Amino acid sequence: MPAATSLVIGNIVGTGIFLLPASLAAIGTISFLVMIVTTLAAVALAIVFGRLGARLPSSGGPYAYARQAFGEFAGFWTAWSFWLTAWGGNAGIAVAWVGYVNYFLHWNGTAGQIAVGLVGVWVPALINLGGVRNVGVFQLVTTVLKFVPLIFVALVGLFFMSSDNFGPFNAEGGSLWDSVWLAAGLILFIYSGMESVTIVAERVRDPERNIGRAGLCGVVACGLMYLLATVAIFGTVPHGQLVGSTAPFADAINNMFGGSGWGGVMAACAVASGIGALNGWTMLVAEMPMAAARDGLFPAGFARLSRRGAPVLGILVGAALTSLMLLFAYASENTFNTILLFASFTTAIPYFFSAAAQLYWLVTGGRGVDRGRMARDLAMAVAALLFAFAIVYGSGEEAVMLGVLAMLVGVPVYIWTKARRGEFGPSERRPASPADPGS
Secondary structure, eight states: OHHHHHHHHHHHSSSHHHHHHHHHHTTOTHHHHHHHHHHHHHHHHHHHHHHHHHHOOSTTTHHHHHHHHHOHHHHHHHHHHHHHHHHHHHHHHHHHHHHHHHHHHOOOSHHHHHHHHHHHHHHHHHHHHTOHHHHHHHHHHHHHHHHHHHHHHHHHGGGGOOGGGSOOSSTTOSOHHHHHHHHHHHHHHTTTTTTHHHHTGGGSSSHHHHHHHHHHHHHHHHHHHHHHHHHHHHHHSOHHHHHTOSOHHHHHHHHHHSSSHHHHHHHHHHHHHHHHHHHHHHHHHHHHHHHHHHTTSSOGGGGOOOTTSOOHHHHHHHHHHHHHHHHHHHTSSSHHHHHHHHHHHHHHHHHHHHHHHHHHHHHHTOSOOOGGGHHHHHHHHHHHHHHHHHHHHHHOHHHHHHHHHHHHHHHHHHHHHHHHTTBOSSSOBOOOOTTSTTO
């Protein structure tokens, strides 16, 4: 249970939250209301994942639910979308991580930032190649290192706030509707990772009980910390300074206590947080395609394990794609927001199919529906489904376009994989001919 909960918290609390207050400051204090609504929706989704984990405690999480409920192609597309989210989101974590590393190094040139980011990508890849036990221990240590100081800022910072620092309600000055959805698009992504424990369900003891508990505890803890920390930073860092900050938590600590010593401590904690999140997401980059490859829906190489139990191909391919995404991001005008909005959209597909699977089984009575919890489970499933729609809308037109293109790239991969298996329909195989070897 502690390791499972730390995996959820470690993957939710990456370095995104360490940079997010600066992005939200540019939108305005309306972000607080958006964060509250988003947190409630995330709790509903966590409850749905807990119920799904009890119904189907097998590795793959959203992929397994979509495949069992709606068939192979829905399962494949869910796995493909999550895979895009995992390695694309890892690039976003790496970008935010670079900002805090540079609090010490001051490598502000593009080449220096890329070099630091690549270190953040490949060190966790090496840890994951050492096997799941190394990942679990590393995740537990880094979760403790980052969560305690974040709680410190969230609680102690409340006593140092000044109302003059908060800035306007709608800082952009344009449409309130647009500001709400821009904030939502950024905030929604910081909850991705709540499904982490469902993806490694086979590695969790007593999954029927612990998956739901770990997911719900992780989301509630992170939600409270996110809201308090964001309010504290808005109140301790002047609005103009916060909008341009690359290390808002460090700036908050410096403003609270004076000097730069405590800011350095916070920056170090952000560095630990980022490497922990990169470590956990690198594991998920490989675990999802491994589960799909076992069912013949991803190339077979993704299912092969090393002697230490590590899915080597998935780890290496994921790290390579994250590296390419990192290079693309630094060529963009707004590096952090570009990645987050893209990953927000691709996150919505696994969430949508998971909520839809729960709704499907509740309505059809499949997989042991608990009649005593029917009304609550239906309400949570509908809320989670609406949450997925909100993620897509909040991601914005450009991110949705890029996301759809990336999703469509997966279709030829699916065709190639099916052809390699000699299948031309949902469960039909190509008839053998005398020319076929072994026919």
